[in-house]
Amino acid sequence: MFDDDPVRALLSARGVAQHVVAGGLDGLVLRWEAVAAEVEQGYEFSPEDWCNDLDARLLLHLAKEVAAANEWARVAARVDRADERLRQTTLAKPECVYGAAAAAADGLTAEEHWWYWRWPAASDAGD
DSSP: OOTTOHHHHHHHHTTOOHHHHHHHHHHHHHHHHHHHHHHHHHOOSOHHHHHHHHHHHHHHHHHHHHSOHHHHHHHHHHHHHHHHHHHHTEEEOSSOTTOHHHHHHHTOOTTTSGGGGEEESSOOSOO
16 A cells, blocks of 8 residues: 555554554654644643654654655755754653663663653653
8 A cells, every 4th residue: 555655654554543644754754843843832741742742753763764765865854953953952861751661672772762861841741
């Protein structure tokens, strides 16, 4: 069904919501940019919402691995800008938001999956 779009095929295989699959790589980038904007404005969502938003960045990370080089190159600067915005408006935490055991079980590392070790600086959720 998504043979011509490896990102949509990945998203479908991971069982994400159909609207996320339909959005493909561009939809993932738009969502990550929206998360960065929400954090800049003062994140007002729950810790569970924060984890879901960070999972959107994981999907981008995985999409980079399967996307055609020209497709990733088309969005890479936007992802980098959103990443930088998020780094500037979040605080580093010593532990993964899912906890050390979950991070180890899922193979998450602070170096490769840095976003899971961040928390919104302007937030009442979970501090």
